[in-house]
Amino acid sequence: MNAIQWPEGYLPGFTENFSSNEVIAADLQVADVWPQLSQATLWPSYYPNSANVRFYDGKGPELEEGVRFYFETFGFPVEAEVVEYVPPTKGKPGRVAWHGWAGEGETRLDVHHAWLIEELAGGRVRVLTQETQKGKPAEDLAKTKPNPMINGHQDWLDGLIAAARTATR
Numbered sequence: 001m002n003a004i005q006w007p008e009g010y011l012p013g014f015t016e017n018f019s020s021n022e023v024i025a026a027d028l029q030v031a032d033v034w035p036q037l038s039q040a041t042l043w044p045s046y047y048p049n050s051a052n053v054r055f056y057d058g059k060g061p062e063l064e065e066g067v068r069f070y071f072e073t074f075g076f077p078v079e080a081e082v083v084e085y086v087p088p089t090k091g092k093p094g095r096v097a098w099h100g101w102a103g104e105g106e107t108r109l110d111v112h113h114a115w116l117i118e119e120l121a122g123g124r125v126r127v128l129t130q131e132t133q134k135g136k137p138a139e140d141l142a143k144t145k146p147n148p149m150i151n152g153h154q155d156w157l158d159g160l161i162a163a164a165r166t167a168t169r
Helices: 030-038 040-046 136-143 148-168
Strands: 017-026 050-055 068-073 076-086 094-102 109-120 124-134
Touching: 017 136, 017 148, 030 040, 030 094, 030 109, 030 124, 030 148, 040 050, 040 068, 040 148, 076 109, 109 136, 124 136, 124 148
Parallel strands: none
Antiparallel strands: 017 124, 050 068, 068 076, 076 094, 094 109, 109 124
16 A cells, blocks of 8 residues: 655654644545545535635635645644645545644644555555644644544544545435
């Protein structure tokens, strides 16, 4: 299976926090799931932990490499820039990742949030999302039980799959 590509400074194990969530769903194709993720303005419709998505410079609603956008999640106002955007093609997974940041100084949080969507044998689709975080807020999140990042990102995946199923009906 394919893996997330990490930029320098964000390799899991060397940051203050890391979360990894994955789902494999039958009877869906990458083409069913990709539009629900790549159009950020759809996120709040299936993932209640995201809100107020907006784009800068007249861009959006489709993500693309270099695009800056804003959204709120986990109580953070996140500024973000897409650093990887590779739509899926036959035999190749779709990839999207953004660098996000919130706060200043000691309250600054920096993240690399990446997604990979790929076809699997037997009419299945795999969706992997992983995030590394740096900064004091990331240290605090890593110590919180239950883990809000793991649980929140699982909600995102579950909502994404449900939205893709609804859109294909």
